[in-house]
Every structure is written in C-alpha cells, then in structure tokens.
Amino acid sequence: MNSYMNKWATLGLILLLSACKSISISTDKPLKEMPPDFEAYADTTNIANLSWREYFGDTTLVRLIEQAITDNPDLSIAQQRIEMARADVTFTKGMLLPVVDAAGFAGQARTAEFSVNWAGNEGGQFLSGDPLRPAYTDYFIGLQSSWEADVWGKLKNRKKAALSRFYASSEGRNWVVSNLVADMALTYYELLSLDENLEIIRETILLQENALEVVRAQKEAGKANKLAVEQFETQLLSLKGLEKETLQEITVVEYRLNLLMGHYPKAIQRNSFAFEDSVALSVLPGVSSQLLVNRPDIRQAELDLMATKADVKAARAAFYPSLGITAGFGYNAFQPQFLFRSPESIAYNVFGNITAPLFNRSAIKAEFNFNKANQVEAFYNYQKTLLEAYSEVSLEIRNIRNLQERYELKSSEVDVLTSSIDTSSDLFSTGRASYLEVLITQQNALQSSLELIDVREQLYYSKVKLYKALGGGWR
Structure with missing residues (x-):
C-alpha cells in the first residue's frame, strides 16, 4: 500500500515540477x-x-x-x-463557485450480444424481477455539479x-x-x-x-x-x-x-x-x-x-496542475414507473480529477x-x-x-x-x-x-x- 502511495506522490511531484518550469513573471x-x-x-x-x-x-x-x-x-x-x-x-x-445544473435524460440503447458489455448478463434480471435484455430504456432526473478548486x-x-x-x-x-x-x-x-x-x-x-x-x-x-x-x-x-x-x-x-x-x-x-x-x-x-x-x-x-x-x-x-471535482445525484431507472422509488432508484457519484499540461504547451x-x-x-x-x-x-x-x-x-x-x-x-x-x-x-x-x-x-x-x-x- 505504501509503495502504491509513493508512486502516486512521485508522479504528482513530476507533474508539478514539469508544469512550473520556466514561468518567471518578473516584468x-x-x-x-x-x-x-x-x-x-x-x-x-x-x-x-x-x-x-x-x-x-x-x-x-x-x-x-x-x-x-x-x-x-x-x-x-x-x-x-x-x-x-x-x-x-x-x-x-x-x-x-461550484456549478450546479438540473439534468434529465431519457433514451433507448441496445448492447450487442457478442460484446464484452453483454457477456455474462444472459439470464440476469432487474431488482423488480424484469429480465435483462440487450435492448433497454434508461431515464434519469437529478442534479449535476462541477467545481474547480482554485489552488x-x-x-x-x-x-x-x-x-x-x-x-x-x-x-x-x-x-x-x-x-x-x-x-x-x-x-x-x-x-x-x-x-x-x-x-x-x-x-x-x-x-x-x-x-x-x-x-x-x-x-x-x-x-x-x-x-x-x-x-x-x-x-x-x-x-x-x-x-x-x-x-x-x-x-x-x-x-x-x-x-x-x-x-x-x-x-x-x-x-x-x-x-x-x-x-x-x-x-x-x-x-x-x-x-x-x-x-x-x-x-x-x-x-x-x-x-x-x-x-x-x-x-x-x-x-x-488543476484539481476538479464533479458530482451527481438523482433518480435513475429503466422504466418511468420505477423512477422515483427510494432508495432503489437513487443514484449518485463523486469524482475528483487532477490534470497538468505536459506536452505541446x-x-x-x-x-x-x-x-x-x-x-x-x-x-x-x-x-x-x-x-x-x-x-x-x-x-x-x-x-x-x-x-x-x-x-x-x-x-x-x-x-x-x-x-x-x-x-x-x-x-x-x-x-x-x-x-x-x-x-x-x-x-x-x-x-x-x-x-x-x-x-x-x-x-x-x-x-x-x-x-x-x-x-x-x-x-
């Protein structure tokens, strides 16, 4: 575990040093x-x-x-x-300030049955008991947010x-x-x-x-x-x-x-x-x-x-390097009648990301x-x-x-x-x-x-x- 953390720390230091090179502002x-x-x-x-x-x-x-x-x-x-x-x-x-948007979508998609995404899902079913099919519908309504930390x-x-x-x-x-x-x-x-x-x-x-x-x-x-x-x-x-x-x-x-x-x-x-x-x-x-x-x-x-x-x-x-955080919270279901069921249809996510310019700056x-x-x-x-x-x-x-x-x-x-x-x-x-x-x-x-x-x-x-x-x- 410590070895893993040291690798990430070393990578972060390299990114920082490479980003900070030759940027004097003495004018x-x-x-x-x-x-x-x-x-x-x-x-x-x-x-x-x-x-x-x-x-x-x-x-x-x-x-x-x-x-x-x-x-x-x-x-x-x-x-x-x-x-x-x-x-x-x-x-x-x-x-x-963080950006918070109201978001919603509805759509239909089909997963190829010989694809990696479908493999192993044959015979599966939703929590409601409905069987999983290659073709499915998806609905979401909720909030999405993003924020760049001004480090x-x-x-x-x-x-x-x-x-x-x-x-x-x-x-x-x-x-x-x-x-x-x-x-x-x-x-x-x-x-x-x-x-x-x-x-x-x-x-x-x-x-x-x-x-x-x-x-x-x-x-x-x-x-x-x-x-x-x-x-x-x-x-x-x-x-x-x-x-x-x-x-x-x-x-x-x-x-x-x-x-x-x-x-x-x-x-x-x-x-x-x-x-x-x-x-x-x-x-x-x-x-x-x-x-x-x-x-x-x-x-x-x-x-x-x-x-x-x-x-x-x-x-x-x-x-x-810039640090960003994205998050989302809302209701997600494959059928409209299941969309607002709690807690089954509640979905959320939080992601943090760090990026630094390395090449072609x-x-x-x-x-x-x-x-x-x-x-x-x-x-x-x-x-x-x-x-x-x-x-x-x-x-x-x-x-x-x-x-x-x-x-x-x-x-x-x-x-x-x-x-x-x-x-x-x-x-x-x-x-x-x-x-x-x-x-x-x-x-x-x-x-x-x-x-x-x-x-x-x-x-x-x-x-x-x-x-x-x-x-x-x-x-």
Whole structure:
C-alpha cells in the first residue's frame, strides 16, 4: 500500500515540477519620478478640486454643460462600457463557485450480444424481477455539479483583473466627462469670441459707411477724386464679406456645441457679458503628486496596469496542475414507473480529477507571453500618461503667463489705435490727412481689435486647459 502511495506522490511531484518550469513573471520596471512641483508652485491649493459649476460660474455655460452630460453620445457609450465590465466581474466571481445544473435524460440503447458489455448478463434480471435484455430504456432526473478548486489562484486573479478593469472603466467615464466639460467650455468661449468679432466688424462697417458718405460729399465738392470713393467702397465690401464669413463660423461652432450636447442643430443661447474685457486667471496648480488622485486617465492607466499583472498571474497558474471535482445525484431507472422509488432508484457519484499540461504547451506559453507583453505595454502607457499630464500642466502655466503679458500690451495698442480713428477722421475732414491714412488707420484698428479678442480667447482656452490638465471637470 505504501509503495502504491509513493508512486502516486512521485508522479504528482513530476507533474508539478514539469508544469512550473520556466514561468518567471518578473516584468516590473523602474518608474520615472515626476518633479515635485510645477514652475516653483509649492502650495497644495489646487483649482482641480473645484467643481466645474463653481469654476466656470457662467450660468448659461453651466446649463449647456448639464445638457451635454445628460445627452452626449460618447458619455452614454462610456456608461455601457462600465456595465460590460460589471458583468465581467460577476462572471469571474461565478467561476469561483461550484456549478450546479438540473439534468434529465431519457433514451433507448441496445448492447450487442457478442460484446464484452453483454457477456455474462444472459439470464440476469432487474431488482423488480424484469429480465435483462440487450435492448433497454434508461431515464434519469437529478442534479449535476462541477467545481474547480482554485489552488493556485488562477480564478482569483481573473476576478482581480476583471475588478480592476471595472474600476478602470469608471475612471474612463470620468475622463470622458472631464473632456466633455472642457470641450463644451472651449467651444462656448470660441462662440463668444466670434460674437465679439462680429460686433467689432459691424461697428467698423458703420464707421466705413460714414466715411464713404464723407468721401462722396467731398468728391461732389471737388475735394476728393473717384479713386478715393472706390477705395472706401472696396474696403466696405471687404468688411461686409468678413461679416458673412464670421456669421458662417458662428453657425459651425453652434453646430459643434449641439453635437456635443447630443442635439440637432439649433441656435445656442449665450451670455455675451461672460467674455469681459479684463481676464484675470488664478494659477493654483497645487503639487504634482495631486495629479495621481485628480486625473481620471492616470488612475485608469494605473488600474489597467494592475489588471494586466493579475492576468499574468492567472496565465502562470495555467502551467500548474488543476484539481476538479464533479458530482451527481438523482433518480435513475429503466422504466418511468420505477423512477422515483427510494432508495432503489437513487443514484449518485463523486469524482475528483487532477490534470497538468505536459506536452505541446505552446498555447499556454503563448497566452502567458502575450499577457507579459501586455503588462509591459500597460506600464509604458502609465508612464506616458504621467509624463503627458505633467507636461500639459507645465505648458499651460507658462502659456497663461505669456498670454497675460500679451493681453496687456495688445490692450494698450487697441486704445491707441481706437483713438487714432477719430483723429484721422477729423484730419481728413479738414484736408490735413489723406483718405489712404484714414483707411490704413481703420484697418489697423480693426486688426488690432480682432487680435485682442483672439488673445482673450486664448486666455480662456488656457483657463479651461489648465483646469482639465490638473484633473478638474469630472466631479
């Protein structure tokens, strides 16, 4: 007996050693550390901790964003990814538990009389006294169960991977919300900027029309020639063309806003006073370590990395012997009237089995190597996400600083050129300035005003981009 047991123990050890050969899972790589702060900002006060309603403040923009969060198609798709991941978690949890099925069958068979299975049964009879025949019927109804003992943690690690991916899908939805809020704000400010451009253009058109009337009057009086009138008319036509172009751009931006909100094209309400002349931005980025908590894409990349690590462990466990248990219990009889007799028709079985891959393990090795490579890819993706996040914040901080300086200079330039329009008009009326000087002054003033609006728009863009880069917008 002991000799018999020793043989089985030796066989089991051989199976285990052969299964465990050459399956190292060491794939960890050093992570590049982020600098501790942004541009010498060491204060932990962080604008990302503000809700987007509080950060933007404009009630019109807030209402539009609320509509987008409710109806945006991409956000609805992200929600369904969460539901799929949730279902996968439920599936992997179920794999850890025994499977119990209700089963039943009825059939007829005939055993060949010259077969080994029939030999020796001639003249036999059932417990009921019925004779045994080569042709017989058989009926069963009961329960059947199977269960794989998770000795090496294969199923447990699959559950961990599914759970990590579920949390990653939730973070993915948060990142979609953050991007949606930022896109809505950026597009809204673009629309306000175009409104400002249109207003400036129309004011310039009025000035040009008045100037054209003056030139025509001077031509009638012999103080100006036809060329001057044509130059003013050409400039007026150019401005009206620019007005139409701006109106088309407004239509396109309104279309994009409607698309983000999941609506068909319609006019967008906006608060023109939100695009005020003075733009003062508070740059409160906090410290770089807060990105790990505030940015959903970083947390998503981290959870994806955790999932791939669990996948590797589960793939490694496939090399080890697996232990399974199957069992059945029910009623079995050759005639329906005997099926539910107890204890004569009661049947049950319990079997235990152990299997281990020995030869032709290429499929298992391929899956293991695939998961190892997938883990390394997830690591690099996590490193890349950290690098991009820090770089985005650092870039926007510098951008805001430069834009604020540009805005101050451009504002002074606009003030000077706006004043020069009145000066050139007065001089032209008294004959001390040419019509070309008036045209050039108006063109320069218009161009400078449009550039000022563009710088102001870029400042608002940086305000939104910095907020998103720091991880704001999803709360």
